[in-house]
Amino acid sequence: MDGTIAQEIVQSSSNKMPVIFITANHDVAFAVQVMLAGAVDVLPLMPTEAELFDAVNNAFSLDGKQQGKTAATTQFAERFNTLTQRERQIMTAVVKGSLNKQVAYALGLSVITIKMHRGSAMRKMGATTFADLVKIAGVLGLLDSQDDAVFEDSADIAA
Template sequence: MNPSTDTAAIEPLIYLVDDDALLRDAIGSLLRSVGMRVAAYPSVAAFLAVSRVDVTSCLLLDVRLQGVSGLDFQADLNREGVPLPVIFMTGHGDIPMSVRAMKAGAIDFLAKPFRDQDLLDAINVALQADSARRSRDQALHAVTARYATLTPREREIMALAARGLMNKQIAGEVGTSEITVKIHRGNAMRKMEAKTFADLVRMAEALGLA
């Protein structure tokens, strides 16, 4: 389930899993007609057999499939921590199904036959959500990389400062002078590329330190 490292294609990609060949063709034609890339599969097994590319994506998923059902596959994705926005499609949907899907994080639950515009609107919402998530992940990766350059003492003082302790309190906590605390705190801000102390606090929160 790990995404491919192939990033040659940067355009968003819509994955479609539905065992109805006619519907796959119709949706594929619709999406391509508005300039979207689509990769279609008849089953979950076929989808899993191909590595996903590392681009903004979403998954159009039929509820009732041969083998693993759409709802069960959504649960599998959640358990594995795969952050792929899901839009369900079904010709046999009911309220309990839609509630289960939405509680598990589905972007939308479309009853067949649905309007083309409803599908396109749901896809746009899903792609925006995935793009925002990818931006957050990239920002956290950058912060984590900078945090790795801090010394153990700088990390300790960054965490204590982010929790609201004053320099004098931190000095007493770690057993050093207030001047030394200021130096380490300044080093931490420089290495973390924090323009303000508020920036440093937000980074500490993102890292789970505060």
């Protein structure tokens, strides 16, 4: 079986594991191709013990980090699902840069109510600081989404 086909099979499975290519082909274009496809290393056909050890150690390290990220994302998603719709709405708006008073004005609520929902969302998400909440939102992809508007029209908001 061609190594690139084996790599495609491994990468398409739900249990993605790191791939190290050992090949007689020392073509840079080939190495770039397989690395872009997800290989963590490309070694010569007869690697030294040190090269092989380093490559496997690096692959395990990268795999552990990826599994940790996946577990964290799953945990944060489960926590996010426990939020009320209002808590989700407010969390999304504030992590995208809206001020409490902007969100309050846009939703027709008091700033105190916004702070209460924001605090509740932070507790449920396990965030001890606002920076933690922003990091969690980044992991969840909330900062990338265009679903909820950022309330920016501060000209209409009384200071």
